[in-house]
Amino acid sequence: MADRPRVSVCIPVYNRPDYIVEAVDSVLAQTFGDFELIVVDNCSTDDTPAVIERLAAGDNRISFYKNDRNLGICSSLNRLMLLARGEYIKFLFSDDLLEPRCLEVFVEVLDSRPSVSLVTSFTRCVGASSETRGESCFPGTGQLDGKTCQKDMMVNGCWPGSPSSIMFRRRDLHLGLFHHMWKYWVGDLDFWLRLAGAGNLYVVPEVLSCLRIHEKQESSIHGVPFRLITERLMLADMVFRFPHIYGRHTAAEQRTIRRHLLKRLVREGLGRKGFGPKLKMIGIGLSNPSYGRLRFASVLLLNLPRILRGTSRWSP
Numbered sequence: 001m002a003d004r005p006r007v008s009v010c011i012p013v014y015n016r017p018d019y020i021v022e023a024v025d026s027v028l029a030q031t032f033g034d035f036e037l038i039v040v041d042n043c044s045t046d047d048t049p050a051v052i053e054r055l056a057a058g059d060n061r062i063s064f065y066k067n068d069r070n071l072g073i074c075s076s077l078n079r080l081m082l083l084a085r086g087e088y089i090k091f092l093f094s095d096d097l098l099e100p101r102c103l104e105v106f107v108e109v110l111d112s113r114p115s116v117s118l119v120t121s122f123t124r125c126v127g128a129s130s131e132t133r134g135e136s137c138f139p140g141t142g143q144l145d146g147k148t149c150q151k152d153m154m155v156n157g158c159w160p161g162s163p164s165s166i167m168f169r170r171r172d173l174h175l176g177l178f179h180h181m182w183k184y185w186v187g188d189l190d191f192w193l194r195l196a197g198a199g200n201l202y203v204v205p206e207v208l209s210c211l212r213i214h215e216k217q218e219s220s221i222h223g224v225p226f227r228l229i230t231e232r233l234m235l236a237d238m239v240f241r242f243p244h245i246y247g248r249h250t251a252a253e254q255r256t257i258r259r260h261l262l263k264r265l266v267r268e269g270l271g272r273k274g275f276g277p278k279l280k281m282i283g284i285g286l287s288n289p290s291y292g293r294l295r296f297a298s299v300l301l302l303n304l305p306r307i308l309r310g311t312s313r314w315s316p
Contacts, residue, residue, distance in 0.1 A: 005061075007035040007103055008084030008170070012076035013094035014042040017051050019212065020094045024055050024062070026210075027092065032103035035090075037062045038083050043070040074187060077163070078177040081170075089170050091163035097126070097210040098164075106167040109202050113143060117199030118168045118192060120160045121208040132207060133161065141205040150196035150247060154236060154257045158189040160201065165209045172198055175245065186231040193239060197247035225277065229265050230284055236261060255295070262296045266303055 009027050013020055020039075027037050039062065041049050049066060056062040065083065067076065081089060088110055092098060102121070109119045123133040135141060137159055139152050153159060160166060175194040178187050195201075239246040240254050249257070262285060269281025285296035 005034055005036040005086045006107060007032070007088045007090055007167075008080075008086035009035050009037045009090045009092055009098075009103070010077070010080035010084060011037070011039045011092050011094055012042060012073060012080060013039060013044065013048055013052070014070075014076075015044045015046050015048055016094040017046055017048045020048060020051055021055065022097060023092055023094050024052075026097040026099075028059060028061075029100050030098065030103045031100050032107055035061065035103060036084075036086060038080055039064050040076050040080050040083075041066045042072070042076045043067055072180065074178040074180045074182075081173060081177060084170055087170060088167055090167045092209075093162065093164045095212040096162075096164040097212070099208045099210070101206075102208040103167075105204055105206065105208060109204065110167065110169065113200070113202060115200045116143060116202045117146065117172055118160060118166060118195040119202040119204065120165050120167075121204035121206055123161055123165050124207045124210045125213050126210050127213040133211070134207075135205060138203045141203045144201045144203065146196040146198070146200045147247060149201045150193055151249070151253060151257070153189060153193060153196065154239065155260045157232070158186075158192065160188075160192045160203075161209075162211060163188060164211060166192070168195055182231055182235070183227060186228065186235055189232075190235055190238075193235075193246055197245070225272070226265075226268060226280060226284060229261065229268055233258075233261050233265070233284075259295050259299070262299050265296075266299050270303060 011020075011023060011027075016023075024037065024039070027035070037059075039052050039056075041052065041064070043066070052062075052064050056064045063083070065079070067079070071079070077091065080091075088107060090103065090106065105121070106119050110116060122135070125131050125133065139149065139156075139159070172195060175198060178191055182190055236257055240249055243249070265281055265285055269278045272278070282300065285300065286293055
């Protein structure tokens with residue numbers, strides 16, 4: 001292996017003694033061998049560190065670090081990226097798995113396509129669900145225009161997938177790290193939007209990672225009503241305010257994206273029982289003029305009879 005590996009596989013971990021061995025083994029079993037594996041433990045309170053130390057003692061490609069205090073997932077991901085030495089960065093959450101050809105295929109894509117800034121693939125869910133996240137979840141496969149993908153993600157969400165599904169170039173870290181203000185998948189979406197503004201995306205039509213579904217995963221812990229759509233509205237505002245980071249959107253594109261997100265806000269409010277959630281939905285829609293209060297009011301008026309009746313049916 002060269003002094004500087006081609007790929008840095010980065011695993012953040014916290015209290016995962018039951019899954020971390022499988023995650024590490026899935027990396028060590030890759031058909032592509034020029035990688036380093038960096039594991040950062042976020043102050044686990046069980047025997048997770050001891051498990052990782054035993055794994056690291058058996059393979060010199062594994063580097064193990066411990067946070068001095070619990071920094072949260074964003075800071076752990078950021079620390080991993082700053083420790084990475086490879087040309088390419090591949091995240092893997094400690095409860096997820098890589099298929100054996102994942103690194104080989106992703107490296108081939110990035111090596112052969114200099115304009116691609118992010119590569120992802122189909123994903124299989126394991127655990128509570130056994131479904132495959134395939135072609136229907138993406139706007140297309142193969143190489144996709146980055147600017148077009150960026151606009152589509154603003155409307156349709158984080159379809160490139162979780163960090164376990166993604167590989168990108170370390171040189172693009174000048175675009176910034178993960179922001180602590182986001183929860184759910186919005187932190188991922190923010191990062192992917194920046195990468196999409198810097199280059200093209202590539203979707204490999206093959207299952208190359210496995211996402212484990214269980215009740216203790218981070219996306220289950222942080223469930224708060226209206227949190228996801230509120231953060232997506234905030235992110236849209238940030239994207240439009242900082243075109244030098246995310247790329248420029250025309251006034252018409254901004255109107256289209258904001259109106260779509262406001263429709264989703266109203267739909268979520270109408271989908272919840274009682275008037276309390278509907279009042280909260282109205283408060284969110286009117287709380288920030290950058291959302292477009294007139295646009296929100298027009299969407300709201302179209303659905304006023306349904307709000308008063310308490311029905312979940314809504315109009316666009």
